[in-house]
Amino acid sequence: MTAMLEVRGLTRRFGGLVAVNDLTFEVNEGEMIGLIGPNGSGKTTTFSMLSGALRPSSGTIAFNGERIEGLKANKVCRKGLARTFQVVQPFPDITATENVMIGAFVNTGGGRQAEAKAREELERVGLTPKADTLAKELTLLQLKRLEIAKALATEPKLLLLDEVAAGLTSTEVDVMLKLVRQLNTEGITCIIVEHVMRFVMNLSHRCIVIDFGSQIAEGTPEEVLNNPAVHAAYLGEEASIA
Amino acid sequence: MNLKMPYIRIVVIGALICLLPLVLSTFYMHIAVLVLIWAFLACAWNIIGGYAGQHSLGNGLYMGIGAYTVAYLVNRFNLTPWVGLVVAIILSAAAAAFIGWIVFRYALKGAYFALVTIALTEAAVYVVSNIPALGGAGGMQMEYRGNSLAYMQFAGQNGYFYMGVVLVVFILLLTQWYKRKRFFYQLIAVRENEDAAEALGVDTVKAKIKANVMSGVLCAVGGVFYAQYFLYVGPRSVFGEVVSVQILIYAIVGGLGTTWGPVVGAVLLVPLSEITRGQLGNSFPGSQLLLYGLVMVLTMMFMPFGIMGLADRLRQRWQHRSATPLVDSQGGEAS
Numbered sequence: 160m161t162a163m164l165e166v167r168g169l170t171r172r173f174g175g176l177v178a179v180n181d182l183t184f185e186v187n188e189g190e191m192i193g194l195i196g197p198n199g200s201g202k203t204t205t206f207s208m209l210s211g212a213l214r215p216s217s218g219t220i221a222f223n224g225e226r227i228e229g230l231k232a233n234k235v236c237r238k239g240l241a242r243t244f245q246v247v248q249p250f251p252d253i254t255a256t257e258n259v260m261i262g263a264f265v266n267t268g269g270g271r272q273a274e275a276k277a278r279e280e281l282e283r284v285g286l287t288p289k290a291d292t293l294a295k296e297l298t299l300l301q302l303k304r305l306e307i308a309k310a311l312a313t314e315p316k317l318l319l320l321d322e323v324a325a326g327l328t329s330t331e332v333d334v335m336l337k338l339v340r341q342l343n344t345e346g347i348t349c350i351i352v353e354h355v356m357r358f359v360m361n362l363s364h365r366c367i368v369i370d371f372g373s374q375i376a377e378g379t380p381e382e383v384l385n386n387p388a389v390h391a392a393y394l395g396e397e398a399s400i401a
Numbered sequence: 402m403n404l405k406m407p408y409i410r411i412v413v414i415g416a417l418i419c420l421l422p423l424v425l426s427t428f429y430m431h432i433a434v435l436v437l438i439w440a441f442l443a444c445a446w447n448i449i450g451g452y453a454g455q456h457s458l459g460n461g462l463y464m465g466i467g468a469y470t471v472a473y474l475v476n477r478f479n480l481t482p483w484v485g486l487v488v489a490i491i492l493s494a495a496a497a498a499f500i501g502w503i504v505f506r507y508a509l510k511g512a513y514f515a516l517v518t519i520a521l522t523e524a525a526v527y528v529v530s531n532i533p534a535l536g537g538a539g540g541m542q543m544e545y546r547g548n549s550l551a552y553m554q555f556a557g558q559n560g561y562f563y564m565g566v567v568l569v570v571f572i573l574l575l576t577q578w579y580k581r582k583r584f585f586y587q588l589i590a591v592r593e594n595e596d597a598a599e600a601l602g603v604d605t606v607k608a609k610i611k612a613n614v615m616s617g618v619l620c621a622v623g624g625v626f627y628a629q630y631f632l633y634v635g636p637r638s639v640f641g642e643v644v645s646v647q648i649l650i651y652a653i654v655g656g657l658g659t660t661w662g663p664v665v666g667a668v669l670l671v672p673l674s675e676i677t678r679g680q681l682g683n684s685f686p687g688s689q690l691l692l693y694g695l696v697m698v699l700t701m702m703f704m705p706f707g708i709m710g711l712a713d714r715l716r717q718r719w720q721h722r723s724a725t726p727l728v729d730s731q732g733g734e735a736s
C-alpha cells in the first residue's frame with residue numbers, strides 16, 4: 160500500500176535563503192507525525208507548500224497517490240488536506256459559527272446543513288458558548304480552537320496543525336491534547352508542528368526533526384529525544400526540549 | 402427569528418411603497434423614481450463591493466453597457482427594449498466575466514482594483530463619445546412610443562415607479578436568498594480573509610469573478626431602466642466616474658454588505674443630492690461630487706459599517722444590556 164502523503168525532495172527558496180531543503184518523508188494513514196525543529200527551521204513553510212498556499216521551488220508532493228504540488232490551496236483542501244495557521248486567520252466580522260460554516264460549505268451547498276455542521280465542530284473544540292460571538296471578539300486561545308474547527312468542518316483526511324498548543328497554560332494543553340488524540344481515533348491523520356514538547360511527544364507516533372530546512376533526524380519520540388544531532392540543533396533551547 | 406421574516410418584510414414594505422403615488426406630487430414622484438433606480442444600482446454594486454469587499458469604482462461601465470445597448474437596439478433596429486434587456490444582460494455578463502478574469506487572476510486588490518475599474522469606465526466614456534453610431538458625445542435620444550409595457554414606456558411617472566419597486570423588491574429578495582447560500586458566504590470569506598478562504602476550499606478567483614458578473618449584470622439592468630425612464634443616454638450620464646461613485650456611495654453610507662443598506666442610503670441621499678443640484682448646481686458646478694466626497698469621508702470616520710451597521714450595533718448593545726451578564730461569563734475559556 161502506498162503512503163497517504165509522499166513528499167520527495169521538497170525545497171523552497173526565498174531569494175538566497177533556502178527555507179526548506181530537499182525534504183523527503185512519508186505519512187501513512189492513521190499516523191500522528193510530529194514535525195519539530197528550532198524557530199525558523201522551515202516548518203510553517205513546509206505546511207504552506209503541502210497545503211498549496213506556497214509553490215515549492217522543487218520537489219513533489221503526492222496525496223493519496225495523486226500529485227498535488229502546484230495545485231491551488233482550495234483544490235488541495237477539497238481533496239481532503241486541511242491546515243490550521245500558526246498566526247490565526249479568522250474571518251473577523253462574522254460569528255464563530257459563520258467562520259466554521261465557510262469550511263463546511265466544501266461538502267454542502269445548503270446554509271442549514273453547513274450551520275449544523277459548524278455547530279457540531281464548535282462543540283467538538285469546546286467553543287459552543289461562543290458560537291454567536293464575532294470572531295474579532297474572541298481571545299487568542301478561542302481563535303486557536305476556531306482554527307481547528309474551521310479546518311475540521313472541511314472533513315479532512317489529513318490535518319496539518321501548526322502550533323495549536325503554543326501559548327496555552329498547562330491545563331489548556333491537556334485539553335488540546337485530548338482533542339487532537341480524539342481526532343486521531345476518529346481516523347484523521349495529523350502532522351503536528353509544535354514547540355511544546357510535552358504535546359508533540361505525547362501525541363506523535365513518529366517525529367521528523369528539521370533544522371535550517373533540512374531533515375536531521377527521524378524516529379519515535381524517544382529516539383529523537385536521545386539523538387545528539389537533535390540536541391545540538393536545539394542548543395540554547397535546551398530548556399524547551401527537556 | 403423566523404427565517405421567512407426578512408422576505409415578508411421586503412414584500413410588505415414594497416407593497417406599502419406602492420401607495421406613494423396617491424400622495425406624492427409629480428416632482429416628488431420623479432425623485433422617488435430616481436431613488437428606486439439608484440437603490441437598485443447600489444444593491445447591485447453591494448454584491449461585489451459590499452459582500453465580496455472588492456471596491457469597484459467603475460460599475461458605471463455596466464450601467465452604461467445596459468443603457469447604451471437598449472438605446473441603440475431600440476433606435477437602430479426598432480426592437481422592443483425587452484430584447485435590448487436580454488442583449489444587455491449578455492453583453493454585461495461577458496464584459497464583467499472578462500474583466501473579472503483578467504483582474505482577479507492577476508490578483509489585483511484594493512486600490513489597484515479600484516484604479517483599474519475607474520480607468521475602464523472612463524475609457525468607455527471616451528470610446529462611446531467617439532462613435533457616431535452611438536450618438537458621439539451628445540448621446541442618444543430615444544423616441545417616445547406611447548404608454549405600453551411592451552415598449553417599457555409609460556405616460557407619467559407611475560408606470561416607472563411601479564417598475565422600479567418591482568426591481569428593488571426583486572434585488573432585495575435575491576440578496577436575502579443568497580445570504581443563506583454558499584455563494585455569499587464565500588464572498589464574505591473572500592472579503593474577510595482571502596488566505597483563510599482559500600485554505601477552507603474557497604476558489605477565491607472564481608468567487609470574485611462570479612460576484613463581478615452578478616453585480617455587472619444587475620447594474621446593466623439598472624442601466625436599461627435608467628435609459629427607459631429618461632429616454633436619453635449620454636456618455637457621462639451612464640458611464641463615467643460620477644455615476645460610478647453615485648452607485649457605490651449609497652451602499653457605503655447605507656451599510657456595506659447588508660441587505661437594506663443600499664436602499665437606506667439611496668432614500669436618504671438621492672433627494673438630498675437632487676435638491677442641492679437644483680439649488681447649487683448652476684452657480685457652483687461640481688457641488689454634487691463635493692457633497693458625495695464629504696458624505697463618504699464622514700461615513701467612513703463615524704460609521705464604517707454605514708447606517709445599517711450602526712443600527713445593528715445599537716441593537717446589540719441594547720440586547721446585551723437586557724441580557725443577564727451570566728450568559729457572557731460562561732465563555733469558551735472555562736474548559
Ligand SMILES: Nc1ncnc2c1ncn2[C@@H]1O[C@H](COP(=O)(O)OP(=O)(O)OP(=O)(O)O)[C@@H](O)[C@H]1O
Nearest residue numbers: 173176178196197198199200201202203204205245
Ligand atoms: N514569505 C517569506 N519570505 C521570505 N522569507 C521567509 C518567508 N516565509 C518564511 N521565510 C523564512 O524562511 C525560514 C523558515 O520560516 P518558517 O516560518 O517556515 O519557520 P518555522 O519553522 O515555522 O519557525 P517557527 O517555529 O518560528 O514558527 C525563516 O528564516 C523565515 O524567515
Ligand SMILES: [Mg+2]
Nearest residue numbers: 202203204245
Ligand atoms: Mg512556524
